[in-house]
Amino acid sequence: MNDIVRRDPRSEWIARNRLHPEHDAVLARMGGGAPAAQWMGPNGVIRRDPHAVGFIGPNGIRRIDRSGAQSAGAGGAARREAAAAPARRRVDIDTPAFFIAVVADMPGGRLSAHDRDLLGLARQLADAETDGAVLLVSFGDPRETGLGEAGVDRVLNFAGEQFEGYAPELRLTALGGVERQHAPRHWLFPDSPLGGAELGRRFAARLGERPATQVWQIADGRCTGRGAAGASDITRELPRIVLALPECAEPVADTVHAAEAIAPPAALPQALRRVEDLGAVAVDPAGVALAEAEFILSAGNGIHDWDGFHQAARVLGATEGASRVAVDNGFMPRHRQVGATGTWVTARVYLSAGISGAVQHLQGIQQCDKVVAINTDAGCDMVKRADLAVIADTGEVLAALVELVEGGRKEQRNAA
Amino acid sequence: MRREDIKQVQGLKVAALVSVGRHPVTGRPRRADFDARAVEMGLSLVAPENMSLLHAGECSPERESALRGYLGMGIGALDVLDQPPEADIVPALEARLREMGARLVLCGARGEMGEASGLVPFLLAERLGWSLVSGLAQIESVDGDSMTVLQALPRGQRRRLKVRLPAVVTVDAAAQAARQSAYGPARRGELRRIEGEVTPDAAARDWNTAPAKKRPKRLKIVKAASARDRFKAAAAKAEGGGGQVLTGLSPQAGAEAILKLLREEGVLR
Secondary structure (H helix, E strand, O other): OOOOOOOOHHHHHHHHOOOOOOHHHHHHHHHHHOOOOEEEOOOOOEEEOHHHOOEEOOOOOEEOOOOOOOOOOHHHHHHHHHHHOOOOEEEOOOOOOEEEEEEOOOHHHOOOHHHHHHHHHHHHHHHOOOOEEEEEEEEOOOOOOOOOOOOOOEEEEEOOHHHOOOOHHHHHHHHHHHHHHHOOOEEEEEOOOOOHHHHHHHHHHHHOOOOEEEEEEEEOOEEEEEEOOOOEEEEEEOOOEEEEOOOOOOOOOOEEEOOEEOOOOOOOOOOOOOEEEEEEEOOOHHHOOHHHOOEEEEEOOOOOOHHHHHHHHHHHOOEEEEOHHHHHOOOOOHHHEEOOOOEOOOOOEEEEEOOOOOHHHHHHOOOOOEEEEEEOOOOOHHHHHOOEEEEOOHHHHHHHHHHHHHHHHHHHHHHO | OOHHHOOOOOOOOEEEEOOEEEOOOOOOEEEOHHHHHHHHHHHOOOOHHHEEEEEEEOOOHHHHHHHHHHHOOOOOEEEEEEOOOOEEOHHHHHHHHHHHOOOEEEEEOOOOOOOOOOOHHHHHHHHHOOEEEEEEEEEEEEEOOEEEEEEEOHHHOEEEEEEEOOEEEEEOOOOOOOOOOOHHHHHHOEEEEEOOOOEEOOHHHHOEEEEOOOOOOOOOOOOOOOHHHHHHHHOOOOOOOOOEEEEOOOHHHHHHHHHHHHHHHOOOO
16 A cells, blocks of 8 residues: 555646745645755764755756755745845944034935935945944934935934925034034035035035035045036045035945934024025926926826826826826827836836836836836736735726815815 | 016116036037026026126137127126136135125036036125025016025926025026027127236145046946845846735725825825
8 A cells, every 4th residue: 555656746746846836835745754965974974965955857857956945844945035135234333433424315304326325435434444433414304214224323313394495504504513513524415406415515615615526436535526517527635525426336235234313413503594495386297307207197008087097197296107008099198108118207206007017117117216006907017016006996096086185185275 | 488578677786607618519618508597597687787797717719709608698798807727716706796796696506617516606605695595497586685586496396485685596407598699799798807816726736637537337236145046136027025015995095095105205285
């Protein structure tokens, strides 16, 4: 009775198919009786059996998977997870010898790619000597959670609504307070229009220091920056204040830092406020170029009620985009097409309605921060890419969204 | 907006700082684009008689023809503060601006030759103690001691600001494009050369200036322990990167979830 070999062709097939969802479980079940490929011998020497390594593939050839994924059981799965998230080295600096201050733009309370590059640069400068610490100075409501991974040792946040909006004079006095309290060795600003570019130049003028602007490289105490509107490179000694371009350094990738909050200077001198912010001006979102729009509502093949879509874009104040199918079918103009064959967009929030997510389309939205998908198909690529996906009928969700937003506005008006 | 629609402000003296630009393709001197936009903004505000142009630098023949490009926009004269190329022009400009009594100084966001760091307006504002606004799209109105302006934000947005005069403002690509320069008025216009004190720029002497090198393109480096992981990273398609998927919801509940995210991101106005 025991001599009869009982085969289970299905589980054998699953064991051969490494992409099968039950692959690991089946291997664990089958591998229970398999001989171990390596064991401790009686004299404390590791013994190996090369014949027990790997498994026989579908065409009778032994296959060996060195990644460790094949070695059956829970051990393999654990090892795979460890490989997926390589551990970062933790670095703590208890008593900083000096500070490298970075004044990040933090649009929307989060680090931009430019800020991360700058923090990488600050890390280089701080690590050149022992116990150098990177001090992040930020304004407004912080919403970034990965400051430690970005290479920040200390965080100095000026919260409060007086720092929101356009308040360069107030921010300048705040930076002056940091300068007096901590006297950082270097100040780094992102050279981004209306962000660090302006604040950094104001600060340099206030301190009477000559900054290096448009810097893209720092090497052995000298920095290289663009001059003459990008036509020349100026190399000079590294000054105290540096305004650096995007991609000036690699962002921090293999260490994690403390990102410990420190209190801002208590008493700031009263700033003379000569510029008053009267608030944002309503700009027709349809007039904003697709490539630089902040908030895009994009339509695809899943949209049937086009009037409802246009109304939703109007109510939400979003710039309209479209997938190639919607453009080819004549529902949207060609200059609204998003994707590799249309426009590469940089929106902060990309709301895709009824788009399944062709590769070309996903390439076009690579630089978007938050992607929201509304789709009926839970398995499509757009849902996989999205930060928030709602699986429901697109038209109905858009209609509900319009109703909610309009209802909220009506309530506000009644309350006012 | 048509040019005739703009109400001209009486009794306001405006100065525009202009520089010699460099054509990005041919490299020949021309009127600098941002500076020309600043002059255009000034002309939309006051009559050409109340507008004065100021340039600090040397005045060789080919630079002169570039400077005359500004005169061709309809202004009668241009003051040239004679300064050698290695001089720091900020003290000379500061002294001249104090003399002129202008209450509004317009300039381009940065030059197109030399260091082109865009620092001059900031240094001037700091030394004169004036207010400063950068990246202006439009000056809406000037009344007495203050003016209302529209500042251009990235992504095509605009912000309204109230700025106390006297002020230095910088103008970049968001402002209205400059009008064409007319040849006749450019020839007829007057270049007034003014001798002034020269402050040498000591710090810039040790700099190395070279034609711009192409910046290295950033490579996407995949840190992976094994060949299998590297291959997977190279061949990866879009993956579900911790995204939240809401299934089986009513449209209302889904819309509420989306609205919450939009509010958090602050894109709803």
